[in-house]
Structures are given as structure tokens and as C-alpha cells.
Amino acid sequence: MKDLKTLAEFKAALKAGRLIGSTDSTLPDAIHVPPCAALSEAAWETKMETHEGKKGRFYLYDSIEDALGHIGDRPCPKCLKGIPSLRGFRGQWGGR
Numbered sequence: 001m002k003d004l005k006t007l008a009e010f011k012a013a014l015k016a017g018r019l020i021g022s023t024d025s026t027l028p029d030a031i032h033v034p035p036c037a038a039l040s041e042a043a044w045e046t047k048m049e050t051h052e053g054k055k056g057r058f059y060l061y062d063s064i065e066d067a068l069g070h071i072g073d074r075p076c077p078k079c080l081k082g083i084p085s086l087r088g089f090r091g092q093w094g095g096r
Contacts, residue, residue, distance in 0.1 A: 001066050004058040010044045013060045021071045022047075024056035029074055031067045031086060036079035064089050 004010045004020070013020055014034045022038065023029045024047070032039050039058075047056045061067040064086055075083045 001062075001070055002060040004044075004060055005048070005053075007041065007044055007048075009060070010039075010058055011041070013058075014039060019061040019064070019067050021059040021061060021067055022056060023059075023071070026055070029071045030076040031061075031071055031074055031080070032076045033079050036076055038076055038078050 001021075002009075004013060017034050020032045020034065020036075020039060021029065022032065022043075030038070044058060047053060047058065059070065061070070068086060073085050073087055075086050080086075
């Protein structure tokens with residue numbers, strides 16, 4: 001797991017289609033797969049610049065197992081709509 005501390009790191013993770021987790025003090029934590037409407041540059045700026053990471057952060061994961069261990073089984077309702085659980089994807093993500 002890596003804390004995405006810079007906008008450049010966040011953009012690189014998006015471009016690579018990597019698993020990204022988001023934590024938030026007002027919204028449910030979630031695991032995302034880019035492209036996702038919740039993973040915008042504006043969202044990153046709000047969390048990391050406006051609120052200085054105090055109300056939420058973005059994380060990069062190497063595997064489903066890492067994401068499940070950190071955030072729990074919380075697929076994003078936008079990009080993973082209709083997927084009730086990520087547990088069935090264990091070992092199927094191809095190390096992304």
C-alpha cells in the first residue's frame with residue numbers, strides 16, 4: 001500500500017489503471033478501479049490540498065488482498081457498480 005501524497009503520483013496511478021482506495025470523513029471509504037468519477041483531480045485537490053489529508057486520503061494497492069486488508073470489502077458504487085463484493089476477485093487482478 002502506498003499513500004498517494006502528490007498529484008503526480010495520483011495521476012500516474014489513474015493512468016496505469018491501478019487499484020485506488022479512498023478514505024473520507026464524510027463519505028464511505030471505497031476501493032476504485034479507474035476510470036471512476038470519484039477519482040478526479042478536483043477530489044484529490046480537495047482532500048490533499050484544501051484539507052491537507054486530514055479528512056481523507058488516496059492509497060495505491062498492489063493487490064485486492066492489500067485493498068481488502070486496508071479498506072475492507074467496500075467496492076465503489078460508481079466504478080464497480082453491481083459488484084457486491086471484491087472477495088471473488090482475489091488472485092484475479094493480475095498484480096495491478
